[in-house]
Amino acid sequence: MSLLLAASLVFKALAILLLARIAWTDFTTQKIANRAVLLLLCLGLGALQFQALQTHSWLEMGISAFGGVALFLALFPFWLLRKIGAGDVKLMSVTPFLIGGGNLAVFSVFLLVFAVATAALVKNPFLLPAGVFRHYVQHMDRKGVVPFGVPISAAAICAIALQMYHAVVVATSSGVLEQLN
Template identity: 65%
Template sequence: MSPLLAVSLLFKALAIPLLARIAWTDFKTQKISNPEVLLLFCLGVGSLQLISVQAGSWWDMGLSAIAGLLLFVVLFPLWALRKLGAGDVKLMAIIPFVIGGTGLAFFSILLLLFALATAAIIRFPFMLPEGAFRIYVQHLDRKGVVPFGVPISFAAICTIVLVLTNSVYAHV
């Protein structure tokens, strides 16, 4: 394994605890901070640049940039209509840089599944066991808030783990 690929995989691995922190913070406060999103963006761009230099092709970087711009343009009106939070829009716009263009399809499928599960949990909290978590979810339902950063982060973490394992097994 080349040093460029190793550092690129390290950047992706460092994104996992950051995504977990974003998910937890969004769940607790319904806010995603700009410094965390910016750090995640820097890790993603750094990883993509290292992969692009090693491969000699900027295709993955270009695909990620197009996907990120497209996501931002599509989701921005939802923020303007107050259907989605600004942090969620920014997080979705940078996720293609973090996972890379090759993981976008897998990420999309996982995001759909995790978003449906989150919506079901928020919408039907009585299905959860008794306790503080159920009460908190009922509170979110009453407020009409869904912490969408949680399914985004979980889908991204699972995609990064898949990309990391594929890369490690391909270069062993």
């Protein structure tokens, strides 16, 4: 495994830990800190930089930048209408840098699954096992607050983990084949 791939995997692992922290913070306080989103952006840009140096192509970074700007412009009016939080808009705008432009479709499928699951749990809190947890979700339903950072983070974590798994499998299988020849 090359040093660039290892550094990229470390950045992605740190991003997964930060996304888990963002999901928990958004779930408990309904706030996403700007410094956390900025750190995610830096981690994503770093991982994309390592990938670009390894593949000698900057296309992935360009697609990610286009995706981030497009998501920000698409979601900004919803923030103005108070339908989505500013932290959610910023987090969604950063995710293409974490995931890469080529994996946005995978992220979208994961996001759809987690958003539907979140909506189902908010509308049907009796599906949850713990009474306190059920009470908390009912409180969110009454206030009309849904921490959308949780499904965004969960979808990003799954997409990044899948990407990391694929990178490790390709790196180890190519090394095995080179040793056999």
